[in-house]
Amino acid sequence: MIAIGQNLASLAEPCIGEFAFDAETPSTVLLCLPIPPRRCRGSRMTIRLLSETVVNRIAAGEVVERPASAVKELVENSLDAGARRIEVTVRDGGQSLIVVADDGRGMTAEELALAVQRHATSKLPDEDLTHIDTLGFRGEALPSIGAVSRLRIVSRPAGVDSAWAISVEGGKVAAPRPEAHAPGTRVEVRDLFYATPARLKFLKSPRAEQAQVVDVMRRLAMAYPAVAFVLSDGARNLLDLAPSQGELFSARLDRLAAVMGREFADNAVPVEAERDELRLTGHIGLPTLNRANAQFQFLFVNGRPVRDKLLLGAVRGAYRDFLAGDRHPLLALFLDVPARLVDVNVHPAKAEVRFRDSGVVRGLIVGALKQALAGAGHRASTTVSTAALGSFSAPNPIFSGRYNVPNNPSGIAVERAFGFQSPPQEGYKSHPLFEGPPSARTAPESPATPAPDYPLGVARAQLHATYVIAQTADGIVIVDQHAAHERLVYERMKKALAASGVARQGLLIPEVVELDPEAARRLAARAGELAELGLIVEPFGEGAVVVREVPALLGDADVKGLIRDLADEVMELDEALALQERLGEVCGTMACHGSVRAGRRLTTEEMNALLREMEVTPHAGQCNHGRPTYVELKLADIERLFGRR
Numbered sequence: 001m002i003a004i005g006q007n008l009a010s011l012a013e014p015c016i017g018e019f020a021f022d023a024e025t026p027s028t029v030l031l032c033l034p035i036p037p038r039r040c041r042g043s044r045m046t047i048r049l050l051s052e053t054v055v056n057r058i059a060a061g062e063v064v065e066r067p068a069s070a071v072k073e074l075v076e077n078s079l080d081a082g083a084r085r086i087e088v089t090v091r092d093g094g095q096s097l098i099v100v101a102d103d104g105r106g107m108t109a110e111e112l113a114l115a116v117q118r119h120a121t122s123k124l125p126d127e128d129l130t131h132i133d134t135l136g137f138r139g140e141a142l143p144s145i146g147a148v149s150r151l152r153i154v155s156r157p158a159g160v161d162s163a164w165a166i167s168v169e170g171g172k173v174a175a176p177r178p179e180a181h182a183p184g185t186r187v188e189v190r191d192l193f194y195a196t197p198a199r200l201k202f203l204k205s206p207r208a209e210q211a212q213v214v215d216v217m218r219r220l221a222m223a224y225p226a227v228a229f230v231l232s233d234g235a236r237n238l239l240d241l242a243p244s245q246g247e248l249f250s251a252r253l254d255r256l257a258a259v260m261g262r263e264f265a266d267n268a269v270p271v272e273a274e275r276d277e278l279r280l281t282g283h284i285g286l287p288t289l290n291r292a293n294a295q296f297q298f299l300f301v302n303g304r305p306v307r308d309k310l311l312l313g314a315v316r317g318a319y320r321d322f323l324a325g326d327r328h329p330l331l332a333l334f335l336d337v338p339a340r341l342v343d344v345n346v347h348p349a350k351a352e353v354r355f356r357d358s359g360v361v362r363g364l365i366v367g368a369l370k371q372a373l374a375g376a377g378h379r380a381s382t383t384v385s386t387a388a389l390g391s392f393s394a395p396n397p398i399f400s401g402r403y404n405v406p407n408n409p410s411g412i413a414v415e416r417a418f419g420f421q422s423p424p425q426e427g428y429k430s431h432p433l434f435e436g437p438p439s440a441r442t443a444p445e446s447p448a449t450p451a452p453d454y455p456l457g458v459a460r461a462q463l464h465a466t467y468v469i470a471q472t473a474d475g476i477v478i479v480d481q482h483a484a485h486e487r488l489v490y491e492r493m494k495k496a497l498a499a500s501g502v503a504r505q506g507l508l509i510p511e512v513v514e515l516d517p518e519a520a521r522r523l524a525a526r527a528g529e530l531a532e533l534g535l536i537v538e539p540f541g542e543g544a545v546v547v548r549e550v551p552a553l554l555g556d557a558d559v560k561g562l563i564r565d566l567a568d569e570v571m572e573l574d575e576a577l578a579l580q581e582r583l584g585e586v587c588g589t590m591a592c593h594g595s596v597r598a599g600r601r602l603t604t605e606e607m608n609a610l611l612r613e614m615e616v617t618p619h620a621g622q623c624n625h626g627r628p629t630y631v632e633l634k635l636a637d638i639e640r641l642f643g644r645r
Contacts, residue, residue, distance in 0.1 A: 148199070
């Protein structure tokens with residue numbers, strides 16, 4: 001220690017610090033501020049064990065990122081305990097209070113004392129991390145939450161006379177004590193992150209944090225339709241889901257309707273497929289029911305909500321032919337995988353998984369979704385008809401609704417119902433692309449006869465040289481002739497592509513593309529698969545490949561850009577998707593330019609041929625960009641427009 005006024009020359013050993021000296025006697029100390037140990041470059045650091053409280057707070061930063069993370073961990077514990085009803089209450093977005101009450105198995109006093117210790121769990125009886133069949137298994141949630149909040153747990157097993165309670169405050173554990181409580185468990189979390197104030201600065205507004213809690217509850221509720229879920233903010237219920245009854249598919253669809261809306265349930269297609277030991281079930285929305293973001297895409301692996309790039313990439317691949325790149329389908333998929341084939345011990349949040357054979361998983365998802373969409377035939381979502389009815393509504397208070405468009409001409413209303421407006425074009429010559437099967441070219445009967453029982457009816461008129469009006473047995477159908485024919489031509493091109501393969505064209509001068517060495521190696525390893533798509537690549541030294549042939553459909557393509565995109569996808573997903581996507585885009589572009597245009601007058605025979613071919617062509621309910629190809633209006637809906645019902 002250096003005293004004020006002491007002369008530095010009198011020191012026996014050098015001292016590290018920040019000093020203020022007397023101006024007249026520079027060697028005399030007026031003020032000494034010793035440098036903390038971490039700033040002393042010459043000082044030796046001593047390795048020591050952190051205290052248990054600090055360790056728990058560090059772990060809490062990984063497990064409990066925000067209030068929604070705490071809710072997720074606690075609700076998963078309730079589900080693992082066999083609860084049939086789970087009630088959650090949050091205040092201030094979960095920052096000031098989180099309460100999770102269930103009717104599960106409950107815990108004894110001894111189990112309560114262990115439950116708040118790190119790495120204590122009942123879910124790994126044989127300590128085998130390769131066979132995890134529960135949502136939780138790390139034994140970190142409760143001690144992590146207790147390290148950064150005021151935690152209180154009351155629990156009582158069934159058949160036991162009394163309950164026991166235990167408290168943890170900032171990592172300090174109190175002894176269990178008896179308390180009155182019904183069978184089950186109640187967990188109270190107060191003042192979350194009070195012990196780590198820095199974390200509070202990174203929380204969003206209470207409304208935003210509450211929205212995250214609602215999202216967590218919805219995901220878990222979808223995976224467990226037989227369990228009742230209630231979420232409240234103390235004043236009102238944000239979520240109140242009764243247990244769904246019946247067999248798995250109907251129970252899940254009821255729960256999905258309650259969470260995602262009846263609109264999704266009315267326009268959902270069931271999915272069920274198996275491959276090897278994998279099983280995929282769920283429901284997917286028709287392509288015409290889409291959104292601008294992927295918020296309503298829910299994926300589950302063994303009942304666990306996950307966010308996985310592989311699964312999302314598979315969904316994108318399955319819908320590639322039906323949606324534009326900036327539109328996303330609605331779906332909920334449930335993948336059941338043997339525990340030995342999936343690793344859920346990837347991240348403390350347990351939202352990521354890793355599959356032993358990702359290629360099989362992706363193939364199962366893409367194939368199952370495409371098959372389900374093909375089974376939907378020419379069906380389009382009911383939302384198209386709803387929007388059309390709103391567009392046709394007169395600006396009258398009797399018919400007021402969210403879709404009313406005052407003073408809207410009928411032509412513009414129709415175009416809005418189909419999602420676009422296009423200028424008319426001239427040219428009325430017979431179109432060779434109408435050539436199809438004889439049954440598709442046959443006009444059923446003259447417009448004066450009653451409409452036979454065709455799904456899309458019989459053509460009666462053409463409006464604005466763009467829309468075909470058909471009469472069905474119980475209503476009318478309005479068809480966008482360009483969008484419909486675009487889909488038909490696209491499907492023909494896909495069949496031809498599958499039958500004869502991808503035509504290739506050689507490059508006059510082979511293109512050498514430099515890549516990261518690992519990316520080049522992986523891309524070269526996929527040379528056989530790329531050759532099937534019409535792309536011939538070969539290794540070219542270290543960190544480069546040479547391209548000798550490309551698909552003829554691509555024309556004058558940016559070969560280097562294509563190869564780099566492929567390399568990125570192979571590195572990220574271990575799949576070559578970009579080339580398939582580009583081929584699909586080219587086919588779609590060619591189909592668009594090769595289809596009948598808006599503004600071309602059609603004969604009755606041509607209109608009926610279009611309708612008949614739509615009925616037998618998969619995915620004819622939407623064009624290649626996800627827009628509907630037709631709108632169906634039931635007679636009852638039309639009568640309501642005129643006040644006849």
